[in-house]
Amino acid sequence: MTPIIATDAATHCADWRLKIEPLNEHEETAIAAQIHHYPQPQAATIEALKIVQQQQGWVSDGKVKAIAQRLKMSPDEVDSVATFYNKIYRQPVGRTVISICDSVSCWIMGYQGLAQAVTQELNIALGETTPDGAITLLPTPCLGACDHAPVAIVDDQLTRQLTPASLILLVRRAQEQT
Amino acid sequence: MTDIQTINQPLSQHIKADGSVTTLAEYQSNYGYQGLTKALSMSPSEVVDWVKNANLRGRGGAGFSAGLKWSFVPPLEKLPGQRYVICNADEMEPGTFKDRWLMEHDPHQLIEGLAIAAYAVQADTAFIFLRADYDLCAERLQHAIDEANAAGLLGEQLNEAGFSLTMLLHTSAGRYICGEETALINSLEGRRAQPRFKPPFPQVSGLFGRPTVVNNTETLCNLPHILYHGIDWFANLGLGDDNGTKIYGVSGRVKNPGCWELPIGTKVADIIAMAGGMQDGVKLRGFLPGGGSTDFLTEEHINLAMDYGTIQHAGSRMGTGTMILLDDQTCVVGMVLNLIQFFAQESCGWCTPCRNGLPFIRQILTDLEAGRGQHEDLEHLLQLCGYIGIGNTFCALAPGAAEPLQSALKYFRDDFVAHIDQACCPHGNSPKPLNGLKKEAIL
Known part of the structure; x- marks a missing residue:
C-alpha cells in the first residue's frame, strides 16, 4: 500500500507576537463602508481582507491583527477566514499573479502543456514566485470560462484559448513591465 | 409589446453577439421590470403560488421547486422581523459557465428576478453572492444596481403596501463549497464556509439567524418572464415534463x-x-x-x-x-483524477469521510495514472465511493465527487484495467495534441 496524504493542511503559521500594522486611511474608510452593509461587523471580514490585499498585494500578520481589532474579533478568527479562501494571500506574491485554471475542461483542452511551458520558462514550480519577485504562478480551480478553455487570469485579466506560445508571450510581457 | 409567441428564448433575448451589456433603457424597452411591477401589484403569497404553479425548478443543480422553497418561509404575521434573499452566483462547478453568461450580458434581468423573490418572501434586503473571479460581472452588476436604485426600481416604497428593498453585491474570495447554501450563509456572515446542520433550514433560520431564501442565478432570471407572460406560456416552453428553457x-x-x-x-x-x-x-x-x-x-x-x-x-x-x-483521445483515468483533485482541494475539511476520503482516492488514482496501480485498487475505489456517499457525509460535496468516479468505473472499466496491465497510461498521461490542428484555427 502506498502512503496516504491525509490532509491538505496549510503550512503557514501566524505569529501574533508581531506588532499590529494599523490600517491606513483608505483601508479604514473602505472597511467602514462595508461594515455598514451588515448587522454584524464580522460579516465584513472577507471584504476587509480583500481591501488590505488590494493595497499591499497580500495580507500580513500585522494587518490581520488590525482587521481583528477593527471588527472586534480575535486575530485567530480572522486568520481562520483568511486561510480558508483561495483568493486571500497570506504570503507575499509577485507583482504579477498568473492563475492558470487546472480544472477539467481546461485540463482536457491542454492545461498540462501550459503548465509545463510556463514553469520551464520561469524556472519555478506552480505555487512559487520568481526570485526577483516579478511573477507568482498559481494553479486555480475552474474559472467559469470553459467555453474558452484553456484559460488563465493574468493581472486580473481573463486570457482565453491559450497555447503554450501565447501564454509565454504574456509572461514575457509581464516581466518587461515589472 | 413583443409578440408572446416569438419569445422562446426569454433569458437570452437581450444577449448580443458583441458581448456588450444590456443597458437599463434597452432592458425596459422590452417589458423590463414589468414582471416586478406585476408582482408588486399582487400579494406576496399570490406571487409564491404563481411561481409554485409554474413549477420553476432550481437551475443550480438540485432541481427543487423554487415556489415550494419560498413557501417554507414562515408568514410575516407568524414570524415578524428581518428576512433575507440571496442570489447564489458562486458558480464554481467545474465545467459550468452559464451564470457568468447571464450576469455579464443582462444584469438587470437578475436584479428584477431577485427583487421579485424578495417581495415574495417579504425580505427587505437582498444579497448577490458573487464568486471572486467574476470581475466583469461584479462591475456590470454594481453598475446595474446603481442604475436601478437611481431609477426608483429598488429602494424605498416600491408599492402601495410600502415594500422596500436594499440590494447589495457581495463578492466572495473563492471556494467551491460556498455554493452550498448553508456554507454560503456562513461565508456571508464572515466565517469559514462550512455547511450548517439542517434543520433548521435557512428558510426558518438562515443569515444572521433570520429566515433566508437562497436561489441560483438562472432560477431568478426566469422570474420576470414567468410573472409577465404567465404560467401557461412558461409551461409551453418545455419539451417534456419540465417547464421553461x-x-x-x-x-x-x-x-x-x-x-x-x-x-x-x-x-x-x-x-x-x-x-x-x-x-x-x-x-x-x-x-x-x-x-x-x-x-x-x-x-x-x-x-x-x-x-x-x-x-x-x-x-x-x-x-x-x-x-x-x-x-477518445482524453484519458478517462486522468480526467477523473483531475476532478477528484478539485474536490479534495475544495473540501472544507469539516467531516472526515470527505476530508480524508478524497485525498485517499486521489492517491490511488495518481498511482493508477502513473502505472503503479493494482487490480484490487478498483474494488477499493468502489468501496471508497460508498464511504463518501450520501448519508455518510455532512453535505453533498463528497457524494458529488464520487459520481464521476463510480460511473467511470462502470462504463470505462477497461481503461482502468489497461493502466494496470500496461503499467502506464496508454494516453501518455495527458490528452494528445491534435495532429497539426491549432486551436485558433478552429475557433
Whole structure:
C-alpha cells in the first residue's frame, strides 16, 4: 500500500507576537463602508481582507491583527477566514499573479502543456514566485470560462484559448513591465 | 409589446453577439421590470403560488421547486422581523459557465428576478453572492444596481403596501463549497464556509439567524418572464415534463464550445450539435451531463432528453446543464483524477469521510495514472465511493465527487484495467495534441 496524504493542511503559521500594522486611511474608510452593509461587523471580514490585499498585494500578520481589532474579533478568527479562501494571500506574491485554471475542461483542452511551458520558462514550480519577485504562478480551480478553455487570469485579466506560445508571450510581457 | 409567441428564448433575448451589456433603457424597452411591477401589484403569497404553479425548478443543480422553497418561509404575521434573499452566483462547478453568461450580458434581468423573490418572501434586503473571479460581472452588476436604485426600481416604497428593498453585491474570495447554501450563509456572515446542520433550514433560520431564501442565478432570471407572460406560456416552453428553457453548455473537444438557451428537455445530441459537434479526428466517448459532480453517461445516452427526470432515470443528474465531453483521445483515468483533485482541494475539511476520503482516492488514482496501480485498487475505489456517499457525509460535496468516479468505473472499466496491465497510461498521461490542428484555427 502506498502512503496516504491525509490532509491538505496549510503550512503557514501566524505569529501574533508581531506588532499590529494599523490600517491606513483608505483601508479604514473602505472597511467602514462595508461594515455598514451588515448587522454584524464580522460579516465584513472577507471584504476587509480583500481591501488590505488590494493595497499591499497580500495580507500580513500585522494587518490581520488590525482587521481583528477593527471588527472586534480575535486575530485567530480572522486568520481562520483568511486561510480558508483561495483568493486571500497570506504570503507575499509577485507583482504579477498568473492563475492558470487546472480544472477539467481546461485540463482536457491542454492545461498540462501550459503548465509545463510556463514553469520551464520561469524556472519555478506552480505555487512559487520568481526570485526577483516579478511573477507568482498559481494553479486555480475552474474559472467559469470553459467555453474558452484553456484559460488563465493574468493581472486580473481573463486570457482565453491559450497555447503554450501565447501564454509565454504574456509572461514575457509581464516581466518587461515589472 | 413583443409578440408572446416569438419569445422562446426569454433569458437570452437581450444577449448580443458583441458581448456588450444590456443597458437599463434597452432592458425596459422590452417589458423590463414589468414582471416586478406585476408582482408588486399582487400579494406576496399570490406571487409564491404563481411561481409554485409554474413549477420553476432550481437551475443550480438540485432541481427543487423554487415556489415550494419560498413557501417554507414562515408568514410575516407568524414570524415578524428581518428576512433575507440571496442570489447564489458562486458558480464554481467545474465545467459550468452559464451564470457568468447571464450576469455579464443582462444584469438587470437578475436584479428584477431577485427583487421579485424578495417581495415574495417579504425580505427587505437582498444579497448577490458573487464568486471572486467574476470581475466583469461584479462591475456590470454594481453598475446595474446603481442604475436601478437611481431609477426608483429598488429602494424605498416600491408599492402601495410600502415594500422596500436594499440590494447589495457581495463578492466572495473563492471556494467551491460556498455554493452550498448553508456554507454560503456562513461565508456571508464572515466565517469559514462550512455547511450548517439542517434543520433548521435557512428558510426558518438562515443569515444572521433570520429566515433566508437562497436561489441560483438562472432560477431568478426566469422570474420576470414567468410573472409577465404567465404560467401557461412558461409551461409551453418545455419539451417534456419540465417547464421553461434551460441554459445548456458544452465544453471539451468540440468545434464551438459555448452555452445556449434551449427548451428544457432538448436532446443531448441536439445540444452537442449546437457546439458544432466533435472536433475533426476525435470521437465522443461519454459526457458529464451537468458539471463535474455528475455521473458519466455514454454515447448510447445521447438521444435522451436533458431534463431532470430523464437524466436521473439514466443514472446521472442534469445538474447545472453544462456538459463536459469525454473524447477518445482524453484519458478517462486522468480526467477523473483531475476532478477528484478539485474536490479534495475544495473540501472544507469539516467531516472526515470527505476530508480524508478524497485525498485517499486521489492517491490511488495518481498511482493508477502513473502505472503503479493494482487490480484490487478498483474494488477499493468502489468501496471508497460508498464511504463518501450520501448519508455518510455532512453535505453533498463528497457524494458529488464520487459520481464521476463510480460511473467511470462502470462504463470505462477497461481503461482502468489497461493502466494496470500496461503499467502506464496508454494516453501518455495527458490528452494528445491534435495532429497539426491549432486551436485558433478552429475557433
